[in-house]
Amino acid sequence: MAKFGFLNRKLTTEECLWLKKDLPKGKKVFKYDGHTYGVIGLTGVAVSDKADKIPFYEVPKNSVNWN
DSSP: OOOEEEESSOBOTTTSTTOSSOBOTTOEEEEOOSOOTTOSOTTEEEEESSTTOSOEEEEEGGGEEEO
8 A cells, every 4th residue: 555644734836846836734645656767856755646656746755744
């Protein structure tokens, strides 16, 4: 089963310049374990909106409370 968690704060496009839109606090995200081709920074984690599905995107590691 894919690991999932919830955003513990609102993520804005001002904080995360690569996001296309703001993400609300409490949004459910799934840890993405597929190939990320080196695009995820040291302080980020790859997540997706559906378990083990692309597209993936980066959020700060400290922005997710994992279950």
